[in-house]
Amino acid sequence: MSAREAILSALRASRTEVVAAPAHPAPVKQGDPVVRFMESVKAVGGQAYRVADDAALAAGMAGLPVWSAQRRASLVPGIDGTVDLEAVADPHELADLDVAAIPGEVAVAENGAVWVKGESLGPHRAVFVIPEHLVLVVRAADVVNDMQEAYGRITLPRPGYGLFISGPSKTADIEQSLVIGAHGARSCAVFVVG
Amino acid sequence: MIHHHPEKAKLFVLDDERAHWHDKALWFMRVKRDRAAATVPEWEQLRTAAEGIKLHTLSRLADYLEEFERKATANGIQVHWARDGEEHNRIVHGILEKRGVKKMVKSKSMLTEECHLNPYLEARGIEVVDTDLGERIVQLAGEPPSHIVMPAIHRKKEEIGELFHEKLGTPKGLSDPTLLTERAREHLREKFLQAEAGLTGVNFGIAETGGFVVVTNEGNADMGTTLPPVHIASMGIEKVIPRLADLGVFLRLLARSATGQPVSSYTTHFHAPLPGGELHLVIVDNGRTEMLSEAHRRKALCCIRCGACLNTCPVYRRSGGYSYSYLIPGPIGSVLGPHRDLAGHASLPFASSLCGSCTDVCPVKVDLHHQLLALRQEAGEEKLLPFGKRMGMKLASFVMARPALFRAGGKVARWVLRVAPGLARVGPGAVWLRGRELPEPPAESFADLYDREMNGKPEVKP
Numbered sequence: 001m002s003a004r005e006a007i008l009s010a011l012r013a014s015r016t017e018v019v020a021a022p023a024h025p026a027p028v029k030q031g032d033p034v035v036r037f038m039e040s041v042k043a044v045g046g047q048a049y050r051v052a053d054d055a056a057l058a059a060g061m062a063g064l065p066v067w068s069a070q071r072r073a074s075l076v077p078g079i080d081g082t083v084d085l086e087a088v089a090d091p092h093e094l095a096d097l098d099v100a101a102i103p104g105e106v107a108v109a110e111n112g113a114v115w116v117k118g119e120s121l122g123p124h125r126a127v128f129v130i131p132e133h134l135v136l137v138v139r140a141a142d143v144v145n146d147m148q149e150a151y152g153r154i155t156l157p158r159p160g161y162g163l164f165i166s167g168p169s170k171t172a173d174i175e176q177s178l179v180i181g182a183h184g185a186r187s188c189a190v191f192v193v194g
Numbered sequence: 195m196i197h198h199h200p201e202k203a204k205l206f207v208l209d210d211e212r213a214h215w216h217d218k219a220l221w222f223m224r225v226k227r228d229r230a231a232a233t234v235p236e237w238e239q240l241r242t243a244a245e246g247i248k249l250h251t252l253s254r255l256a257d258y259l260e261e262f263e264r265k266a267t268a269n270g271i272q273v274h275w276a277r278d279g280e281e282h283n284r285i286v287h288g289i290l291e292k293r294g295v296k297k298m299v300k301s302k303s304m305l306t307e308e309c310h311l312n313p314y315l316e317a318r319g320i321e322v323v324d325t326d327l328g329e330r331i332v333q334l335a336g337e338p339p340s341h342i343v344m345p346a347i348h349r350k351k352e353e354i355g356e357l358f359h360e361k362l363g364t365p366k367g368l369s370d371p372t373l374l375t376e377r378a379r380e381h382l383r384e385k386f387l388q389a390e391a392g393l394t395g396v397n398f399g400i401a402e403t404g405g406f407v408v409v410t411n412e413g414n415a416d417m418g419t420t421l422p423p424v425h426i427a428s429m430g431i432e433k434v435i436p437r438l439a440d441l442g443v444f445l446r447l448l449a450r451s452a453t454g455q456p457v458s459s460y461t462t463h464f465h466a467p468l469p470g471g472e473l474h475l476v477i478v479d480n481g482r483t484e485m486l487s488e489a490h491r492r493k494a495l496c497c498i499r500c501g502a503c504l505n506t507c508p509v510y511r512r513s514g515g516y517s518y519s520y521l522i523p524g525p526i527g528s529v530l531g532p533h534r535d536l537a538g539h540a541s542l543p544f545a546s547s548l549c550g551s552c553t554d555v556c557p558v559k560v561d562l563h564h565q566l567l568a569l570r571q572e573a574g575e576e577k578l579l580p581f582g583k584r585m586g587m588k589l590a591s592f593v594m595a596r597p598a599l600f601r602a603g604g605k606v607a608r609w610v611l612r613v614a615p616g617l618a619r620v621g622p623g624a625v626w627l628r629g630r631e632l633p634e635p636p637a638e639s640f641a642d643l644y645d646r647e648m649n650g651k652p653e654v655k656p
Binding site for chain 2: 002003004006007008010011012013014016017018019020021022023024025026027028030040043044091092095108110111112113123124125126128129130146147148149150151152154156160161162163164165166167168169170171172173174175176177179181182183184185
């Protein structure tokens, strides 16, 4: 008998009465989602900026100190970088990337998380974690109250990959002292457009 | 007996200053958890829903695992099944060997600790680097994790500085957490860039979509799965949940319970390999089906490994992770260990005050302190208690079954406590009295008081 059959048949042999799946509770809405989202981003160690439109976004990005670095990659339409990700054959070549700007699809007020779908990462998934700094761009209309609402909006089209990013990379593994910049981005700026 | 919890705990508390430091560090996490939970008005309903989803899934686990496998395979994920740790290790090694992998990076996975994967691979010439900072610290020190979320919680920053000096060549005397983390970042970045494969655990497998979720704060799982072309994920059978939307419930609970954060920094959903790469998923039983077959043990498999029960436990906080004989310490480990091997972990159900705090903070409502109590009874029935405790229990049940004897015994005890309190410390109660103050002996027993107040009997003069 294969391991698969052994495990499944052992489970079926012991199967008891099926317990019904419960309904999910309805979350209580707490204040203006965009305001709350910006507070949450700051609370998780990021910076949050609200801009009126794409022109203001471009101006805001230009004024961001990390965006003046040498090697920048942008996946945000209308924002230009200095590194052409399509021309990079191997993600290891991104090891010296200074900063990446990535568009988010959904933003979550309760925890500052931004959902980034795989196709927004371009040809290399590593682009969100390997650079020194990260800039995320979301639309105000895409801010939802909580994770339950977020999952109502998330789809998983090809390439079958996606993630929530909430603030910069961090650790508290040494005496619980919070240190920003463990393995991934050392800073995470989030622009809310609209 | 080397793994007797009280014996190990005794060594831990010898260093009084460190014991208090450890206690405070964990209580700090508990306080953060409370604050985070209080920001969610529907917290209790979320716990109930999370428990219900887990119990529902476990009651149909074979169906959900099949659905998960079918959809995952359609997504291009290669699914493997392992009956036990040995089979899991063999499968992982086979995948690595086929591609000539000599260097692998690994993010946190308690399952691979359970399977003893690292020594298995190292014995076969493969370098395995744990990349979670806490895990890397304990790996460099040659120790197992002492906490499931904060593996190096027992180590002071000066000791970590010394360890890094010795193993990574950092300047002597470094103890600033920011500087130490920076050195670890440089050291591990090199390892990430050299790795030919990355291994991760799995926080949730989603039957509906055939993908899985891995959660980290450091981004180490992400570095390890976006650079090397081969990703292997190890998952216990109990990690599957029915629907993508169920994550909305679990992710609202997980990080808040674990570290008091509203969510972890990176919550990555894997539904396909890297373009041109390979994604393997190893589904592991290793004793879980057996635990599922018994109704009273099943609930322990709802655990989502947040560590909240460790942080709140007065015994864990004051005895440290290494006092526990099972690889997962604290209340959940004291349930899981004895469920697997009661004789091997017979002291663990007693490593609890049964205060119930673990049950109260558990995000999926595992009835931890009830299970610990039931395991004590089981240990008693299996004659696994030490001689003193066994005799003490026998004596207690003999006396308590005989009211007259009980009353007389009480009288004697009150008299002894008054005239020669030192005697109590040499009798069979001596062990229990170690480190405890003796109470003032009451003038009368509760039964005397009751008789006097309710039945008008005269006061008993001592």
